[in-house]
Amino acid sequence: MRTVGSNGEATEKMLRVVGVRLIAKYGYEAVSLRMLAKEVGIQAGSLYNYINNKQEFLFDLLQSIITDLFDDMDARMSGVEDPLERLKVFVAVHIEFHTRRKDEVFIGNMELRSLSDEHRKIIVGMRNRYEQLLGDIIQAGLDTGQFHVRDGHVAKLAILAMLTGVSHWYKPSGRLRIGALIDEYTEFAMAILQADTPS
Amino acid sequence: MRTVGSNGEATEKMLRVVGVRLIAKYGYEAVSLRMLAKEVGIQAGSLYNYINNKQEFLFDLLQSIITDLFDDMDARMSGVEDPLERLKVFVAVHIEFHTRRKDEVFIGNMELRSLSDEHRKIIVGMRNRYEQLLGDIIQAGLDTGQFHVRDGHVAKLAILAMLTGVSHWYKPSGRLRIGALIDEYTEFAMAILQADTPS
Amino acid sequence: MRTVGSNGEATEKMLRVVGVRLIAKYGYEAVSLRMLAKEVGIQAGSLYNYINNKQEFLFDLLQSIITDLFDDMDARMSGVEDPLERLKVFVAVHIEFHTRRKDEVFIGNMELRSLSDEHRKIIVGMRNRYEQLLGDIIQAGLDTGQFHVRDGHVAKLAILAMLTGVSHWYKPSGRLRIGALIDEYTEFAMAILQADTPS
Amino acid sequence: MRTVGSNGEATEKMLRVVGVRLIAKYGYEAVSLRMLAKEVGIQAGSLYNYINNKQEFLFDLLQSIITDLFDDMDARMSGVEDPLERLKVFVAVHIEFHTRRKDEVFIGNMELRSLSDEHRKIIVGMRNRYEQLLGDIIQAGLDTGQFHVRDGHVAKLAILAMLTGVSHWYKPSGRLRIGALIDEYTEFAMAILQADTPS
DNA sequence: TATGAATGAGTATTCATTCAT
DNA sequence: AATGAATGAATACTCATTCAT
Numbered sequence: 001m002r003t004v005g006s007n008g009e010a011t012e013k014m015l016r017v018v019g020v021r022l023i024a025k026y027g028y029e030a031v032s033l034r035m036l037a038k039e040v041g042i043q044a045g046s047l048y049n050y051i052n053n054k055q056e057f058l059f060d061l062l063q064s065i066i067t068d069l070f071d072d073m074d075a076r077m078s079g080v081e082d083p084l085e086r087l088k089v090f091v092a093v094h095i096e097f098h099t100r101r102k103d104e105v106f107i108g109n110m111e112l113r114s115l116s117d118e119h120r121k122i123i124v125g126m127r128n129r130y131e132q133l134l135g136d137i138i139q140a141g142l143d144t145g146q147f148h149v150r151d152g153h154v155a156k157l158a159i160l161a162m163l164t165g166v167s168h169w170y171k172p173s174g175r176l177r178i179g180a181l182i183d184e185y186t187e188f189a190m191a192i193l194q195a196d197t198p199s
Numbered sequence: 200m201r202t203v204g205s206n207g208e209a210t211e212k213m214l215r216v217v218g219v220r221l222i223a224k225y226g227y228e229a230v231s232l233r234m235l236a237k238e239v240g241i242q243a244g245s246l247y248n249y250i251n252n253k254q255e256f257l258f259d260l261l262q263s264i265i266t267d268l269f270d271d272m273d274a275r276m277s278g279v280e281d282p283l284e285r286l287k288v289f290v291a292v293h294i295e296f297h298t299r300r301k302d303e304v305f306i307g308n309m310e311l312r313s314l315s316d317e318h319r320k321i322i323v324g325m326r327n328r329y330e331q332l333l334g335d336i337i338q339a340g341l342d343t344g345q346f347h348v349r350d351g352h353v354a355k356l357a358i359l360a361m362l363t364g365v366s367h368w369y370k371p372s373g374r375l376r377i378g379a380l381i382d383e384y385t386e387f388a389m390a391i392l393q394a395d396t397p398s
Numbered sequence: 399m400r401t402v403g404s405n406g407e408a409t410e411k412m413l414r415v416v417g418v419r420l421i422a423k424y425g426y427e428a429v430s431l432r433m434l435a436k437e438v439g440i441q442a443g444s445l446y447n448y449i450n451n452k453q454e455f456l457f458d459l460l461q462s463i464i465t466d467l468f469d470d471m472d473a474r475m476s477g478v479e480d481p482l483e484r485l486k487v488f489v490a491v492h493i494e495f496h497t498r499r500k501d502e503v504f505i506g507n508m509e510l511r512s513l514s515d516e517h518r519k520i521i522v523g524m525r526n527r528y529e530q531l532l533g534d535i536i537q538a539g540l541d542t543g544q545f546h547v548r549d550g551h552v553a554k555l556a557i558l559a560m561l562t563g564v565s566h567w568y569k570p571s572g573r574l575r576i577g578a579l580i581d582e583y584t585e586f587a588m589a590i591l592q593a594d595t596p597s
Numbered sequence: 598m599r600t601v602g603s604n605g606e607a608t609e610k611m612l613r614v615v616g617v618r619l620i621a622k623y624g625y626e627a628v629s630l631r632m633l634a635k636e637v638g639i640q641a642g643s644l645y646n647y648i649n650n651k652q653e654f655l656f657d658l659l660q661s662i663i664t665d666l667f668d669d670m671d672a673r674m675s676g677v678e679d680p681l682e683r684l685k686v687f688v689a690v691h692i693e694f695h696t697r698r699k700d701e702v703f704i705g706n707m708e709l710r711s712l713s714d715e716h717r718k719i720i721v722g723m724r725n726r727y728e729q730l731l732g733d734i735i736q737a738g739l740d741t742g743q744f745h746v747r748d749g750h751v752a753k754l755a756i757l758a759m760l761t762g763v764s765h766w767y768k769p770s771g772r773l774r775i776g777a778l779i780d781e782y783t784e785f786a787m788a789i790l791q792a793d794t795p796s
Numbered sequence: 797t798a799t800g801a802a803t804g805a806g807t808a809t810t811c812a813t814t815c816a817t
Numbered sequence: 818a819a820t821g822a823a824t825g826a827a828t829a830c831t832c833a834t835t836c837a838t
Binding site for chain 3: 801802803805
Binding site for chain 6: 798799800801802803804805806807808809810811812813814815816817
């Protein structure tokens with residue numbers, strides 16, 4: 001029976017937005033479905049019209065986040081071959097995503113612990129594949145002689161931590177434009193890799 | 200009601216160690232006092248001979264961690280004046296602490312959300328003062344002309360995220376010695392800051 | 399997880415009745431929500447569909463009791479002007495209420511200690527206003543010369559304690575009809591006040 | 598081993614005084630042995646050098662209170678034969694005790710519910726014997742024709758409730774001297790009983 | 797699609813009590 | 818006579834989840 005005021009699609013979207021916001025703020029474990037339902041404007045029981053259970057809800061969120069990131073990266077990377085150019089694209093896309101969708105990537109990094117073992121395996125696998133994109137770029141640059149860093153593996157980890165860190169402090173209202181940020185971080189990444197700058 | 204085996208000091212130490220390990224693995228919210236007590240080998244109620252409540256337990260852990268980090272840094276930094284030398288000390292101490300006491304700094308970064316507002320204010324204040332140590336080093340290097348980075352503030356954030364990241368992946372059994380890690384990260388930090396290397 | 403038999407209104411009424419009975423018998427502190435829930439026929443957690451917490455449950459009970467008493471008194475007192483007549487009404491209504499709803503007034507007198515400071519302030523305020531009804535009647539009778547007691551304030555306290563005492567021993571199955579009780583207590587009250595009896 | 602600072606007798610007295618005060622204020626169930634111990638200045642476990650358990654502690658308190666009341670009454674009543682004189686003594690002793698030891702009689706009336714069945718039987722038996730003292734006085738006065746109340750039983754209950762009520766509101770710092778109070782209440786009791794006043 | 801009443805297991809915390817020292 | 822570490826059972830309360838309506 002269709003209750004007066006029922007409104008499936010809007011509710012579903014809101015659920016996702018509210019879920020991300022609350023989990024980013026309080027953490028998955030600290031967010032109760034009652035709290036979530038209240039913010040969405042429905043009763044707790046009604047959430048089950050949209051989710052199977054709390055754990056799958058988290059998994060779906062995290063999966064769609066990393067999928068989006070991957071897709072963004074893929075689209076922008078296609079056709080770019082030169083390692084240095086690919087590095088610049090990587091930094092740009094990563095920073096853009098990590099500032100524009102900061103809450104989402106934040107929970108993507110924080111809530112892996114809250115996933116069930118099976119779910120975590122899947123998400124970590126996706127994340128590893130994503131991070132390997134940068135690993136491959138670095139290796140390619142070392143092969144071509146454009147990069148000169150000693151330990152490409154550590155460099156990859158260092159650059160990823162450095163770039164991802166923006167999601168911890170970035171505020172849209174802040175001093176820095178995203179473009180300027182990308183320029184800075186591109187220079188940092190190139191410096192770490194001791195990249196040759198084309199004359 | 201056997202009280203044989205009462206052993207306050209040992210229990211207290213164990214509580215701290217077990218607490219850090221469990222919180223690092225599952226997160227503060229997901230760790231129940233029952234679980235904690237079981238690992239320590241006492242009844243849940245007996246925890247209250249050592250803690251006032253779960254929240255204060257977390258706060259005390261986090262506070263002592265950052266205090267130790269600060270004290271370590273202070274001791275090693277004393278007498279060092281040159282900005283470049285100070286930068287090297289900062290990187291070395293930070294990496295050492297973040298590898299040797301990796302679980303502790305991990306929860307120090309992850310569990311700020313789980314603190315009460317008042318407790319969080321205190322811990323964040325301490326963390327800000329700690330991070331400003333690096334900010335001051337960078338500014339001093341810019342003033343002396345030893346560093347040439349465009350935006351010292353962003354550089355500080357980038358370096359801190361990069362360095363702190365080791366606590367997310369470091370394994371004592373891994374390929375890399377701490378000494379080698381420090382060397383790598385020192386180079387990275389200097390590269391980011393475009394530090395002059397003394398001839 | 400059977401929800402067959404969900405029946406909000408009936409449960410709510412029963413909760414109130416059972417609550418009054420248990421608190422009157424064992425005292426608020428000694429009554430656990432488990433016990434209460436068991437008597438009502440639901441699980442302890444389900445109580446929270448009806449109450450916010452144990453303390454508010456008590457407050458709501460006490461508040462509705464004194465409100466009912468006040469309303470009863472108000473209704474029966476309206477239109478009666480003569481102090482002696484008002485005294486008789488007061489005694490009659492008070493005794494009727496304190497016999498017919500003896501458990502309720504009993505907890506109303508016994509459980510003030512169990513209220514939070516804020517709740518107690520409210521209930522005591524209501525009780526004081528109620529008791530002042532008698533104080534005003536006595537003062538009026540003294541003013542008209544119908545009563546001759548030396549200290550009206552002490553007389554008020556004495557009469558109230560005397561009347562309220564019935565809730566400590568009254569049994570519906572006992573020897574005395576409520577009507578006879580009222581007659582006795584009316585005489586006692588008049589005697590205490592040294593009221594002139596109209597010839 | 599005699600611990601430094603151990604001080605048995607003083608502790609025992611203090612325990613009684615503190616116990617009465619706390620139970621009067623918060624109620625037996627709401628007073629924890631930890632709270633009690635803290636006020637006395639010892640650890641909770643040390644209480645068991647003085648009490649067998651919490652329930653017996655309450656019983657001992659209540660028993661000694663009613664015993665003291667009984668003894669006071671007995672001593673002052675001895676040698677008095679005339680019903681009216683005995684009534685006056687009863688009122689005087691009762692009021693004196695209920696004002697001077699107000700906290701004690703307060704818990705004596707409030708905490709019967711908190712006694713075990715066996716303990717309660719004993720205390721209620723003692724209280725009934727005490728109250729029967731007044732019942733006997735009234736009956737004697739009716740027999741001699743000095744009192745004229747219709748229902749001696751209800752009169753007994755009414756007078757007892759009235760007299761005992763002082764323990765609910767009496768404050769030593771208040772307006773009324775105990776002597777004046779006794780005079781008032783003696784008049785009230787005589788009025789209730791319609792006692793002949795000797796010319 | 798939504799409600800609201802319900803479950804049963806869980807949570808942090810408190811408590812009376814014990815006992816080796 | 819006192820401590821302090823411990824127990825085991827209890828307490829108020831929360832939670833994810835179910836399901837008849």
